[in-house]
Amino acid sequence: MTHCDGYRGAALAPAASVASVGVDAEPHAALPDGVLDAIALPAERTRTAALRATDPTVCxxxxxxxxxxxxxxxxFPLTGRWLDFSEADIVVDPDGTFAARLLVPGPVLGGTQVTTFPGRFLVDDGLILTAVTLPPTA
Incomplete structure (x- = not known):
C-alpha cells in the first residue's frame, strides 16, 4: 500500500506468481534539503546528479x-527485518527501470539467495510511482 497527496494505491498478486511486492508513490518534487544526503550512498548521489544533468525535468x-x-x-515481508537506506545500492535507468543491489544478505527464495530487487517507475501527472516485484523463485 502507498499514499501521498492526491494518490492512494495498493498492489496484490497470487502468491504462486509473486513472492513479494513493494509499491510507493511520491509527489514529483525535489526532496527537502539534506534528505538526499541522508538516504543515498555516494555512488547513488553521483548517478542522481548525472541523471539530473541529462534530464532536469525529472526529480x-x-x-x-x-x-x-x-x-x-x-x-520486509520476506525477512521481518529493517533494511537501512545504506543497505541497498540502486541504479536507476531512464528507460523506466531500476535495480537495487543488496549490500546485506538477502532472503532465500526457491533455494536461491536474492541479491537484487528489480523495479519499474513512472513519472506522470505530478507523481512518481515505483514498484518492485519478486517472483517466487527470484
Missing part, C-alpha cells in the same frame, strides 16, 4: 527515495 532524487521505499516494502 531523480525523489525517484531514488521512492525506489528505496519500494525495495523496503518488498524486503
Amino acid at each position: 531523480w532524487d525523489r525517484l531514488l527515495f521512492s525506489a528505496k521505499e519500494s525495495v523496503y516494502k518488498a524486503w
